[in-house]
Amino acid sequence: WQLLPFAETGLTDEEKDNIIKGDDYPPGVDGKPVHLVDDLRYYLRQDIHKGWRDHAFNRFVSDLIPENRTLMDVRDPWCIGQNYTEDLPKVTVIICFFDEAWSTLIRTVTSVLNRSPPHLLEQIILVDDNSTMAHLKKKLDDYVRKTPKVKLIRATRREGIVRARLLPIPHVKTPVIFYLDSHCECAGGWLEPLLQRIKDNPTAVVSPVIDHIHETTFEYIAQGADDIRLGGFNWDLRFNWIGIPQDVLVKRTNPVAPISTPTIAGGLFAIHLDFFKRIGYYDEGFEIWGAENLELSFKTWMCGGTLEIVPCSHVGHIFRKRVPYEETIKSLKRNYVRLATVWLDDYAKYYFERIGNDKGDYGNVSSRIELRKKLNCKSFKWYIENVYPQLEMPDKFAASGQIYSVSSPGICLDANTGSLDSFQDNVKLMPCHFEGGNQFWTYSKTGEIRRDQLCLDFLFNTITLFFCRNSASQIWLYNEKSQVIRHMQTEQCLSIAEFPEGLKIVLTKCTPSVSQKWVMEHFKYERLEPQMQIGLTEYQKLTNL
Known part of the structure; x- marks a missing residue:
């Protein structure tokens, strides 16, 4: 234990041995998972809970894993056999962080240093976005002072991800920048494929395949060629992963060749500095976090560039189930409104519908609109038709908006998408707030009541949300005249019932009762x-319902 670089845990070597299941040494070797014994002492359980609270992942387990842990070579054999150009451009890796855990931050940096050809890696610039945690003060200064190629820039106030990413731009002396999140691990051979694509096409913005580092066990779970997903988005302007379209798939002769993607996740990508400058970097009016990846994606495609995922490059990332800092939630709407106003043209109405057309204060966007004109960028219609033709258009839905009760005025169907780990309580009845969001539903032409990729379902005798999957249990018939919503599979109707804890949504035998009457906003029968x-x-005809 003492010969390897671990984070400080305050545990003796014997204590570490006693709390970890299995015989793998060191813990997490080759990307393997770390499982803890069940009967942990109270103070250890408390420390684990604190780690989850502070970082939204298992910081305790991360601290048990060496900062320079080994990973298996996860590349496809074809990738391993590639010979890359000798004169690839040099890169500066920029890692922005706010209150990051020590072990994940240092493991990220170490993986870059250990798995990047030294002649290609000019420097790593760490950008501290005004962190508050003690381990990111003098301790980090000392680490940077003794670590070659690592530089630290500190913001004097909280800037947010966009402005923090722009702080080090004056210090970049290389043709290429690679932005990297602060809880990642770069796998072997990750860098050369990205630089080769940019050398071949300086207007290409390229992303590695983003593998999954399990947030509880820190297992490194690699994507194979058959698992590759592209970046998309929904009309809430939230990024999502989508499958490779069938027409693209049948034309691909090499499953690990670079592939175009409508959007990128945003936390991990390489871009030529000159191209980044030409398209106006980021919108500095964005606050804290959110939408910057879609803005970069839209303007890259619309203003003369391309977006690609490069399957020969692998970087692992911890996908957190929640954002561990509250103020980011407040910034999202402002950022999305700015994004829609500048880049979506007439299609912006589909996002504004989802926020009840309440745009709030989103600042001045005139300079961003002027930039778009100056660059002679294409229209968003062009983007949809040529880059993302599989995007489902809202004007094809049979209804969109709130679904509200007739018997209980002011009560709406509400999607509690934060609790999707459980079948219980992810569809509720809540006061209508007329702001879209979790109360904005669409009714598809085939009878699905949808929240984007999630559908209203009836599983295990529970009305719930589940991923849309063309299932009979997800088909609902809405009759605008009788105002009933009938479940196709059970032939029962959506009803409101009173329980001691309040109103709940249930399925019961269809009757003329007002408790089964609903209004779907903007319903158009002819679109079914x-x-x-x-x-x-x-x-x-049979039931008069």
Whole structure:
């Protein structure tokens, strides 16, 4: 234990041995998971809970893993056999952080240093976005002072991810920048494939395949060629992962060749500094966090560049289930409104509908609109038709907006998407707030009641949200005349019922009761598929519902 670089845990070597299951040494070797014994002492359990609270991942387990842990070579054999150009451009790696855990930050830096060809890596610039945690003060200064190629820049106030990423730009002397999140691990051979693509095309913005570092066990879970996903987005302007379109898939002769993507995740990408400057860097009016990846994606495509995922490059990332700092939630809406106003043209209305057309104070965007004109960027219509034609358009839905109760005025169907780990309580009845968000639903032409990729479902005798999967349990028939929503599979109707803890949504036998009456906003019968229209008509003839 003492010969390896670990974070300080305050535990003796014997204590560490006693709390870790299995015989792998050192813990996490080759990217393997670290499992703890069940009967941990109270003070250790408290420390684990604190780590989750502070960082939204298991900091305690991270601290048990060496900062220079080994990883298996996760590349495809074709990638391993590639010969890259000798005169690849040099790179500066920029890592921004705010109150990051020590072990994950240093493991990120170490993986870059250990797995990047020295002649290609000019420097790593750490940007501290005004962190408050003690371990990121003098201790970090001391680490940077003794670590070659690492530089530290500190913000004097909280800047947010966009402005923090721009702080080190004057210090960059290389043609290429690689932005890296502060809880990552770069795998072997990660850098050369990215630099080769930018050397071949300086207007290409390229992302590695982002592997998963498990937030609890820190297992490194690599994506194979068959697992590759592209970046997309929904009309909430939230990034999501999408499958490779079938027409693209059939044309691919090499499954690990670079592939175009409509958007990128934003935390990990390489870009030529000259191209970044030409497209105006980031919108500095963005606050804290959110939307910067879509802004970069849209303007890259619309203003003369391309976005690619490079499957020969692998970087692991901890995907946190929540943002561990509260103020970012408040900044999201402002950022998305700025994004929509500048880049979405007439399509911005689809996002504004989802926030109840309440744009709030989003600042002045005139300089960003002027930049777009100066660059002679293409329209968002061009982007949809040529880059993301599979994006589902809201004007194809049979209804969109709130679904509210007739029997209980002011009560709306609400998607509690924060609790998707459980079937219970992720669909609720809540006071209508007329701001879209979790109360903005769409009704598809095939009868799905949707929150983007999630559908209203009936599973294990529970009304719940589950991933849309063309299942009979996710088909609902809405009759605008009788105002009932009938579940196709059970032939029961969506109802409001009173329980001691309050109103709940249930399925019961269809009756003329007002407790089964609902209004779907902006319902258009003619947009339903013909078989859905026939089903509605026939059922009404039989039951008058």
